[in-house]
Amino acid sequence: MLVVEDSPLYSAEFFxxxxxYTYLNDLRENHPVSVHRRxxxxxxxALTRYADVYAAYVDHVGLSSSYGTMIDGSYRPEKDSASGRMLIVADEPAHAQIKKPVKHSGFNREMIGRIGETVRRNIRTALGALSVGDRLDFTxxxxxxxxxxxxxxxxxIGPQDALGLLEATRTMIGYRDQAYVGESPLDSLVDAQLNVLDxxxxxxSARIRSGSSDDMIGFLAQLVAAGEMSRDVALLNGLNVAVGGNETTPHTASLCVATIDDERAQWRRVVDGQVASGVATQEFLRWTSTNSYVQRLSVRDVEIGGQTIPANSFVTLWNMAANRDPRVFDRPDEFIIDRPDNKQIAFGAGVHRCIGAPVATLEIQMFLEELAAWDKAFRVLAxxxxxxxxxxxGLTELQVEVIKAGEDG
Ligand code: HEM
Structure with missing residues (x-):
């Protein structure tokens, strides 16, 4: 098995x-299971084939989430500090007990409908405020x-509070990027976490006082008031949903705009109604693979891809490599806007599959629909x-100019 010393997969700069993509393609084709040391x-x-990544996702018994799903998220033997109490770092049965009320209150049909209306309105207003000739950073x-x-x-919450929350979670996740935190990453991370939790x-507290359970946080607050959920669990999972929602789809949307700029002829087929926005959305999700990998820890020996991974090993599941596996996708390194039967795995699989997948899909689809219906377009400047x-x-900067629709090549 290939062992890479000082692997580039640790390097934010490399990404x-x-x-x-070229590095991971090589791993997938020649060393589908490999070891990366620092x-x-x-x-x-590192697992890079679709079938192996999928097999690892669904083996939630052999592969634990409680040690952190990011490299460096935690070090053995200590578990992640939120372990067992926050969806993303909880194993069964605690995970299922938390997922049920969060899904029921935040991701039911009625909530998804309300989210869709609000997101569409926000996008329409933002696009409507732009004039031909404007230059802006789309991100x-x-x-x-x-x-x-x-x-x-x-x-x-109101739009201003929502923007404040967005800024704080951005600092938490993108904290190694100077675009978000300047010179002092650790202080910024700690401050941002405290701000979000406060x-x-x-x-x-406000929802407990008012007794309202009209939104997800209100529903969780009433469980806290009834003694059915600890305040910690409500807080941590509010945080998990906020981070999961904030740090993904804006990056996907920015990458969509950059991709559209590269693929004008294909995009025109969406604008002209020849390709359904839902079909295009699936290809944008595959192509952008915003969450590049997740990590697990093997709690026993596990067999994957014909190899034995010993107990107590960190295992990374590379969504971005699986989403370009030629065994599953025809011409995987090409963006094909009407790709049929798209089995993209950007949201993971198994019990931890993204709780926000229907919401994220809707957000991106609405964004594409509003962009296609707009009488203007973006041209990427740099x-x-x-x-x-x-x-x-994701992208930290995407300078664009607003041009008239139809003048975009
Ligand atoms: C394009 C957008 C998104 C992508 C690519 C994405 C990707 C993922 C992936 C791969 C996982 C599985 C993690 C694992 O198995 O360890 C996940 C979990 C999760 N995501 Fe998303 N996500 C997106 C949008 C969202 C949105 C919009 C929300 C909330 C509004 C959200 C909230 C969550 C939460 C709470 C989890 C943990 C679920 C669990 O552990 O059961 N995500 N996401």
Whole structure:
């Protein structure tokens, strides 16, 4: 089995300025299960084939989430500090007990409908405020409108509070990127975490006082008041939903705009109604693979891809590599806007499959529909600035100019 010393997969710089897709394609085709070491002794197995990534996702018994789903999220033997209490780092049966009320209150049909209306309205307003000739950074002016609408509905807050929450979770996740935190990453991370937790705690108190359960945080607050959920669990999972929602779809939307600029002829088929927005959405999700990987820890020996991964090993599941596996996708390294039967795995699989997948899909689909219906278009002015992160594939800057629709080549 290939063992890579000082692997580039640890390097945020490699993901911002290098070519991680080519590197991962090579791993997938020649070393589908490989080991990646770092000088300080940290080591993980990397799975890059679709079938192996899928098999790992569904083996939630052999592969635990409680040790952190990001490289460096935690070190053995200590579990993640939120372990067992926060969805993303909880194993069964605690995980299922938390997922049920969060799903029931935040991701039911009625809530998803309300989120859709709010997000569409926000996007339409943001696009409507732009004039031909305007130059702007799409990542700061338009992209935040997607999660803003989700936060407004799930947390029952106004647009200004939603933007404040967005800024804080951005600092938490993108904290190694200077675009978000300047020179002092650790202080910024700690401050941002405290701000978000304080904000959520105040919301829970307010909902307990008012007795309202109209939104997700209100529903969780009433469980706290009834002694059916601890305040910690309500807080941590509010945080999990906020981070999950904020740090993904804005990046996906920015990458959509950059991709559209590269693929004008294909995009025109959506604008002209020849390709359904829902079909295009699936290809944008595959192509952008915003959450590049997740990590697990093997709690026993596990067989994957014909290899035995010993107990107590970190294992990383590379969504971005699985989403370009030629065994599953025809011409995987090409963007094909009407790709049929798209089995993209951007949201993971198994019990931890993204709780926000229907919401994220709706956000991106609505964004594409509003963009297609707009009487204007974006032209990218400069090479997009990629986020310094091996975990989230996104953009920190995308300078665009607003042009008349139809003049975009
Ligand atoms: C394009 C957008 C998104 C992508 C690519 C994405 C990706 C993922 C992936 C791969 C997982 C599985 C993690 C694992 O197995 O360890 C996940 C889990 C999760 N996501 Fe998303 N996500 C997106 C949007 C959202 C949104 C909009 C929300 C909330 C509004 C959200 C909230 C969550 C939460 C709470 C979890 C944990 C679920 C669990 O552990 O059961 N995500 N996401």
């Amino acid at each position: 911002a300025a290098g070519d991680p 000088a300080d002794g940290y080591e993980f197995y 700061t002016v338009v992209a935040p409108e997607l999660p803003k609408g989700v936060l407004e509905v799930l947390f029952g 904000f959520m705690d105040d919301l829970i 090479p997009p600035q990629r986020l310094h992160s091996n975990f989230m594939l």
